[in-house]
Amino acid sequence: MNKTVKIVLLVLLAAFLLALPYLAEYAGGRAFTSLATRALIYGIAAASLNLALGYGGMISFGHAAFFGIGGYVVGILAYHHGTGEAFLGFIPGSNQLLVTIPVAILVSGIFAAIIGALSLRTSGVQFIMITLAFAQMVFFLFVSLETYGGDDGLIIRRTNEFFGLNLRDRTTMYYLCLGMAALVLFAIWRIVRSRFGFALVGIRQSERRMAAIGLDTYRYKLVGFIISGIGAGIAGALMANFLRFASPDMLAWTKSGELMIMVILGGVGTLFGPFIGAAVFIFLESVLASWTPNWQFPLGIILLFVVLFTHGGVQGLIERLGGKRE
Amino acid sequence: MTLFLEQLLNGLQLGVMLFLMAAGLTLIFGIMGVINLAHGSIYMVGAYVGSWVFLETGSYFLGIPAAIAAAAATGVLIEFFVIRRLYERDHLDQVLATFALILLFNQGVSMVFGLQPLFVATPELLSGSVELLPGLIYPVYRIAIIVSGLAVAVGLYGLINHTRLGMLVRAGSTNREMVRALGVPIGLLYTLVFGLGALLAGFAGFMAGPILAVQVGMGEQILITTFVVVVIGGVGSIRGAFFASLLVGVVDTMLRSYLPGFFREIMVGPEADTLAAGLSSMGIYLLMAIVLLIRPKGLFAASH
Numbered sequence: 001m002n003k004t005v006k007i008v009l010l011v012l013l014a015a016f017l018l019a020l021p022y023l024a025e026y027a028g029g030r031a032f033t034s035l036a037t038r039a040l041i042y043g044i045a046a047a048s049l050n051l052a053l054g055y056g057g058m059i060s061f062g063h064a065a066f067f068g069i070g071g072y073v074v075g076i077l078a079y080h081h082g083t084g085e086a087f088l089g090f091i092p093g094s095n096q097l098l099v100t101i102p103v104a105i106l107v108s109g110i111f112a113a114i115i116g117a118l119s120l121r122t123s124g125v126q127f128i129m130i131t132l133a134f135a136q137m138v139f140f141l142f143v144s145l146e147t148y149g150g151d152d153g154l155i156i157r158r159t160n161e162f163f164g165l166n167l168r169d170r171t172t173m174y175y176l177c178l179g180m181a182a183l184v185l186f187a188i189w190r191i192v193r194s195r196f197g198f199a200l201v202g203i204r205q206s207e208r209r210m211a212a213i214g215l216d217t218y219r220y221k222l223v224g225f226i227i228s229g230i231g232a233g234i235a236g237a238l239m240a241n242f243l244r245f246a247s248p249d250m251l252a253w254t255k256s257g258e259l260m261i262m263v264i265l266g267g268v269g270t271l272f273g274p275f276i277g278a279a280v281f282i283f284l285e286s287v288l289a290s291w292t293p294n295w296q297f298p299l300g301i302i303l304l305f306v307v308l309f310t311h312g313g314v315q316g317l318i319e320r321l322g323g324k325r326e
Numbered sequence: 327m328t329l330f331l332e333q334l335l336n337g338l339q340l341g342v343m344l345f346l347m348a349a350g351l352t353l354i355f356g357i358m359g360v361i362n363l364a365h366g367s368i369y370m371v372g373a374y375v376g377s378w379v380f381l382e383t384g385s386y387f388l389g390i391p392a393a394i395a396a397a398a399a400t401g402v403l404i405e406f407f408v409i410r411r412l413y414e415r416d417h418l419d420q421v422l423a424t425f426a427l428i429l430l431f432n433q434g435v436s437m438v439f440g441l442q443p444l445f446v447a448t449p450e451l452l453s454g455s456v457e458l459l460p461g462l463i464y465p466v467y468r469i470a471i472i473v474s475g476l477a478v479a480v481g482l483y484g485l486i487n488h489t490r491l492g493m494l495v496r497a498g499s500t501n502r503e504m505v506r507a508l509g510v511p512i513g514l515l516y517t518l519v520f521g522l523g524a525l526l527a528g529f530a531g532f533m534a535g536p537i538l539a540v541q542v543g544m545g546e547q548i549l550i551t552t553f554v555v556v557v558i559g560g561v562g563s564i565r566g567a568f569f570a571s572l573l574v575g576v577v578d579t580m581l582r583s584y585l586p587g588f589f590r591e592i593m594v595g596p597e598a599d600t601l602a603a604g605l606s607s608m609g610i611y612l613l614m615a616i617v618l619l620i621r622p623k624g625l626f627a628a629s630h
Contacts (some may be wrong), residue, residue: 308423
């Protein structure tokens with residue numbers, strides 16, 4: 001595809017996304033805006049997972065941990081803001097988005113550093129399983145914290161404040177998520193095209209070769225994993241703001257599976273793929289759920305078909321739209 | 327002391343159940359190189375079909391062959407239609423395809439059997455308790471599970487170490503390509519191993535019926551624990567799966583029974599109980615992480 005067509009398509013897409021809340025209102029389907037917001041948030045998480053999974057070849061089955069941690073950071077800070085007590089006695093709560101998002105980045109980054117540093121000592125199926133194990137530990141940790149809702153989750157009574165905007169308003173929230181998604185996409189685009197990004201792809205293709213030319217592959221993979229975890233944490237923080245709720249459901253292992261499905265649906269190791277995969281998954285889920293209460297059945301069949309017969313989903317299409325795989 | 331022994335037996339009972347699951351999973355991974363998340367679904371199918379037959383006919387011992395046959399048939403069908411296409415794919419495709427199977431089976435089972443869990447009584451012959459030691463009274467049914475689990479372990483040991491099929495299985499988990507190159511009908515071997523694994527999972531599911539509720543989602547609960555077992559034991563190793571099963575079963579049971587008491591000593595209020603419950607659920611994952619950090623391939627990794 002030549003460059004002009006690409007740019008025209010991108011501009012059209014951007015215009016469509018910017019106009020979406022108004023189009024939705026005009027068409028009488030305001031719920032569509034919420035659906036699109038969810039798709040954007042999951043898109044951020046899936047795109048971040050894709051950095052580890054698609055570019056770095058690290059099949060993490062535990063990204064729900066970072067997603068949930070991001071959500072709980074917002075929830076716990078809001079809880080302490082509400083009660084006025086400080087977290088652990090010295091960290092005051094906050095309801096400023098400009099505080100909660102950086103804290104979510106910091107905390108999910110720390111967790112990703114610890115989990116990544118330990119998990120990356122293994123590889124192959126052991127890596128998949130140890131990331132799952134760590135995610136399960138985080139899951140049970142939050143289930144056991146009665147102060148923060150335990151099993152039932154933590155309701156966030158007031159959404160975060162951000163420059164006087166009303167984040168309860170669905171349209172405002174949509175634009176916030178759209179902006180964040182654009183930022184994350186831009187960051188990933190820069191990373192993938194940097195020296196670091198090329199090294200990461202090189203390690204996926206052949207770790208021995210990269211080690212032989214003198215790269216400390218462990219460090220590269222760890223940094224990639226941490227960035228990936230941070231992205232999922234940002235998505236979780238947005239999701240907690242959107243739902244006004246942080247729950248163990250965000251940490252469940254099925255959530256990790258869903259994020260992987262989104263990546264696969266859209267195309268592994270592509271720039272736009274995960275966003276498209278997330279959108280397809282969210283819309284598919286809601287359309288099927290409106291048809292039949294047994295929506296998981298057709299969803300399972302579609303997924304099975306995509307994995308078995310299409311070799312990476314809508315990927316062919318995506319590759320022509322966005323960045324190439326290698 | 328009696329409490330400790332009782333919990334030890336409970337741990338053993340959980341351990342042999344895990345072994346029935348883990349034996350199949352580790353063979354499937356070791357020989358075919360496939361991560362099969364749908365193993366828990368097969369367990370669920372065995373539990374549902376066996377319990378349904380038991381409830382309809384009133385005979386527990388008719389339920390056993392029904393559960394085993396249904397599970398084995400499901401396994402062979404899954405192998406034929408899905409897994410067979412995944413042998414040459416990477417782990418990511420395997421995880422996703424079998425994740426899709428979980429969605430299919432969970433929804434399919436709830437469509438056929440309804441959303442209400444099936445509650446199965448302990449069969450009359452195996453009900454009641456016996457006094458194993460003075461003061462140590464233990465349910466017969468759980469003893470029966472332990473005994474049959476250990477019997478299966480002994481049977482598998484014989485099968486793997488003293489038959490021609492077992493020889494091929496061992497060879498397959500050591501070097502798949504070589505076995506294929508020597509002209510062994512590898513497709514048939516794969517189907518047999520998959521069917522055997524499914525059969526054991528179905529048996530485990532049916533035996534779990536009277537202890538746990540037979541419900542949708544039961545497969546995933548045990549599946550993740552089984553993966554912990556397989557990884558701790560070293561993928562592809564039946565011996566590793568056996569010892570890791572018992573280890574995980576005992577550790578999990580002990581933590582669940584002793585942590586709440588410990589936390590009630592140092593904390594007050596209901597928070598102690600939830601905290602203890604959560605932390606004891608984390609125990610086996612912590613165990614797995616520690617094992618992998620010390621031995622990245624597991625305790626009894628088959629040499630490659």
